Amino acid sequence: MEFFLDTVNLEEITHYQKVLPLAGVTSNPTILKAAGNIDFFTHLQAVKERIGEASLHVQVVGETVDEMILDAETIINKLGKEVYIKIPINENGLEAIKRLKEREFNLTATAIYTELQGFLAIGAGVDYLAPYYNRMENINVDAPTVIESLAQAIRTTQAQSKILAASFKNTAQMNRAIRAGAHALTADPDIYRQGLAMPSIQKAVTDFHNDWVETFKSPSIQGLCQ
Incomplete structure (x- = not known):
């Protein structure tokens, strides 16, 4: 079982690195916006150095296949090949994933709301896939059932992909995600704080x-x- 922090706040990362069995840090443009006026590459390099051997997950912002691939190449060139590139699962995202996997990039499929998205991500050979738990519940999608189906698909096909459940508003959702078969969780530090306080x-x-x-x-x- 792996636990990630969904933040780029260096103070929070430093604190919870001491508390959690920290597997890595995940980020996206919304999290970066919340961090304020930062230098993108300098700040993420500081995060990478702070977490050591734990993994850093950075999201592309391009919408076309070529833009996604160029984003991925730029991130790796600036931050190192160990970084996991987060790519949303739509048609363009899947094509970009296929092309990047041929080049042995570390990939995390993100913005997953449906079983089909997850099945396709697993079939494409992603390292992690991130179903959005709370966002699914907000649109009346049964998040535990989606995660259960994806976990079963991974077992059946003996795939190497791991379910990295994301988008939580409370610890109860995290507990349900684990019970449904998620291999890993990423959450804001406040959610971990809530569960331990x-x-x-x-x-x-x-x-x-x-x-x-x-x-x-x-x-x-x-x-x-x-």
């Missing part, structure tokens, strides 16, 4: 600490050695 969790931590202090008259286990 339940009052009940902190109450348990505090209760255990207080019981320890009351029993052993020391604030820590190490304190017993002094």
Whole structure:
């Protein structure tokens, strides 16, 4: 199971790199817009250096096949061949994926809303495919069923693709995506924060600490050695 951060905020990445078993960072033009006035390549190079061996996923912005391929080539030339290129699954995107896969690019299929899109992405040999969980629910698409179907297709065909579920508004959606068969999740840091900041969790931590202090008259286990 892999966990990604859907952000380019360096402070958040630095913090959650210490907290999560971080597999990588995903980005798109909307996330980059939220980051404010940044130098695209300089900032993403800083992200890449910050995360080390974890993977960085960067999205093309062109709409034609040639534009997508040129975007992909430029990203790789500037940031390195290890970067995963995110390409939306439409006709142009699939053609670009086919041509780039022949050149052994790392590819993440994105903007997936339907089973057919996912099946085609798997057939095209993408490394990751990103179904948009919350966006599917917003248009009354059964997101867990889509993910289940894609996971079954991967098992049946013994494909190497992984489902990198994206677009979450809460941890309940993340849980359902994993139960449906997603191999990986990407989410905004606030979603992870939400899941780990339940009052009940902190109450348990505090209760255990207080019981320890009351029993052993020391604030820590190490304190017993002094």
